[in-house]
Amino acid sequence: MEGFRSYPLECEFGTHSKECIHAADYIIKNPAIPKHAPIITYAKTEKKCILSDISLYLDWNADTHAPSAVITITGTKGKSSISHAIHSLLSRGKNIEADSHFTVRSYLAGNIRRSVLTLIEQNIRPKYLVCELSAQQIGDLRIVNDLSINTIECQIFTNFMRDHLNYYSNMKEYFLDKSYLFRKSAGYRNIIIPNDKWGRRLALHYKAEQCYWHSATPLDSSQLGSWFEDGVLLYRSRIGATATALRCFSNVPYSYYIQNVLILMAFCLAHNEDMPRDRETWEKLLTLEHRKERVANNLKRVFINDSAATIPQAMNIAALAPHSVHLICGGTDKELLPQDLLVQCKKAEHCYLLEGTFTSLLLPLLRKERISYSGPYNSLQHAVEEAYTQSYDGDIIILSPGCASFGMFKHEFDRGEQFKNIVQSLG
Structure with missing residues (x-):
């Protein structure tokens, strides 16, 4: 808070008075403030424009001459591991100098203690923005006015499990926040989803060629994506095509680590990225601080x-x-x-x-x-x-x-x- 005092701003700390809300032209909501907090309800009744750091960036990005392609990752667990791994995949061995519109090939932000607004502040122009999103961050977008999503290129959903019921009243409310961007962008770009009841709900309004599945059980011939079968990891890049095995993983048990490998395999298929072929590279991609x-x-x-x-x-x-x-x-x-x-x-x-x-x-x-x-x-x-x-x-x-x-x-x-x-x- 001390940092705000160095700016020529009128600051109010420790409370959110109705007078302050009434006088505001825009309100930028922090994810820690519940959507149903009295002050948010009051702001809605006052017809105030409510924004978030994510919505601000998406609007700004959409208005630029060469917008960054945004890749969003959400789910109950595995978000950070997948986000870091995709950022590493997109950054490896590529030279951005050939494209003068961008300063870096990939940038990682979102629910990792790095706001997307850092990009604007530091004038960083990535070709790809890899953005980890929590349920609360996505939930905030549900109350944003005129949300721009046309720069979101790919959305990834890792899994959905019981969590955050100290914030949400039930699992349905939790899922509605988690799945909001998938529902709002129905039929638009690629999605990577789990082959379970939650993933099938997300896939309802998408074409088969837009859905890439990751699965603990075999996929049928009409499904694109990656799956686990008898200790082997397999994938299919074209509907009806014969499955291909990732041979660096064989005779392995299914685990959350294997699930993360499958999600990355599906991303490589959806994004036309070269898939790593050795286990050491996979392990380097998926090794992350505070996670095993x-x-x-x-x-x-x-x-x-x-x-x-x-x-x-x-x-x-x-x-x-x-x-x-x-x-x-x-x-x-x-x-x-x-x-x-x-x-x-x-x-x-x-x-x-x-x-x-x-x-x-x-x-x-x-x-x-x-x-x-x-x-x-x-x-x-x-x-x-x-x-x-x-x-x-x-x-x-x-x-x-x-x-x-x-x-x-x-x-x-x-x-x-x-x-x-x-x-x-x-x-």
Whole structure:
């Protein structure tokens, strides 16, 4: 807030008065403010023009002589991994000098702590803008006046799971926000969607050649995209064509990592990008901070930072077998199901619980199932030190909370950074 005081602006902090809203010509809404907040309702009754940083950029981009092609990524989990991987794919080995309209080939922004307005401020002109969007950011676009979407070239939907029910009243409301851009742009450009009931809802108003599917089960001959079958990853680039196998992955189990590979395969098909053919390249593309990030292999233990696993379904503790896993988990409730976190805890040798409202719901279940645990801890350092003391050579110590970070931490990235700093101090 101090930064605003350096501008010749009249600032109001700590409140949103009706007088301020009444006097405004434009209102730029922060995603943290609920759409149904009284001040937003008042702004609507006053017929104020409500905008967001995303809508401002899309309008500005559409009015430029050579607009950037926007690629949006949303879904419950996997958004950041896919966004970073696509940005890397589009940036690799390409020279932008041949096109004088653009300053860089690809730029990554959105729900990654980098606003799209940075592009305007710093006069960055990417050929492609890769934009990760949260449900709240998309939901804000539902109340924007005259939203311009004609520069969105491709939309990607990773998956849809129970989440954010501390913000939404039910799953239907959550899905309506997540799917808004798909519904608004029906029949326009390419979409990449999951082969499940949610993806089929998104595909209702699109032609078959616009839909690229990613699937845990085989696709039929009328579907373009990528899928998993008997430990092999396959893809189809033309309707009716014979499937092609990605041979660097064979005899592998299905996992969220494999799902991300399938999404990237589908993007390569939709965008006519060269598909990587070796597993090392795929792993480099999909390795991301705070997501199954190997922090250190010192003190004869393996430490993994998975702080971005903010719902139980993203944890995947079984994939760490046959190692003994010491799991640091727990935190703040998002109206999720503690039974889902219990499933993950059962796969660990021992659990170290961080205090929080979701942890309080989990505790009775752990006791009933006689699952070994320590805590709750009001200090992450104490939890990490206990995990180190109680573990043995070759064991894995992983921070994979399965719930929100608020209370003990600023956000999941702060939680992950603290974990990494603690691990380094142990050595």
